[in-house]
Amino acid sequence: MTRKAFWQGYRDCAPFIAVVVPFSLLFGVVARDAGLDLLQVMAMAVLVIAGASQFTALALLQEHAPVFIALIAALAVNLRMALYSAALVPHVGHARLGIRALMAYLMVDQAYAVAVKTYEEKPGMSRAEKVAYYFGVMALICPFWYGCTLIGALVGTAIPTSLQLDFAAPVCFIAIAAPLLRSLPHMLAAAVSVGCAILFAGFPAGLGLIAAALVAMLVGAQAELALRRRAARREAEGRA
């Protein structure tokens, strides 16, 4: 059964290859352009595996920002993953420490989104199947992440900028987020998230994102509680 779950994850994640490929290719190209050698580009892709923070770190290195500042900014971009980590606990928190460490290393936006969506849609999955599913998702994404970074670094500046590969990142995040809007509180939270991101645009890199996400989560949770209270009140009135 776990083998079936593994391959299910592998297949479910396939559409996101269309996102991982341009994103990692682009990182390889941009990093070489910034003057990193092949080993440096690959070291960053393998040690960090987090595109947005890799781009942030690279941009700040180019601006000769102090290491400390570049580190804080790039880490702030990744803070959202603490939330992913917490969201995965009810599903895969039972696994052995070594397995959980490997899951943590492999935790990327796409894997989190695909896995948690499936866990919520199929509450009947066993714990072992959930773990196998997670690794199935990453078994597809991870080789593409490393491989396409390498290809990007090798072909370098041969990719024309007219292809606008930078836009693949937001397109990807929108494609992940839209199917999550399955209830009124979810839609409300997403709208608040967009509004706050605009409002907090002046915050230092990464902090605006965290602040907007926290406000949106509060609004979503409170909206859900309000709906539950209203439903309970209606039910009580119906009985009276």
Add this chain to the structure above:
Amino acid sequence: MIDDATFWTLTVLLGIGTFLIRFSFLGFFGRRQLPDWVVLHLKYVGVGVLPAMVTPLVLWPQATGGETDPARVIAALVTFLVALRLSVTGALLAGMGTLYLMQALL
């Protein structure tokens, strides 16, 4: 040029720090039951984080030096509608396709 020592210091520290962020809850609180209010808020992590990440990338892209580009805004809206109604793959193709089309037209 990026200084070698600066690069390696940053990359190694970023790698360790990013791992610790990812490992935080899974690693240190894995076997503990989370309280109800935490579970309630966690349901909204995805819709809280992703739109906030997308918004600046669409409105103020680095590729245009931070200038708002109508082609990108329209392409983002098309991506959203297709992802809502059809499929993820369709949304990716429609998003990039609309961008190329809009840039050719505008």
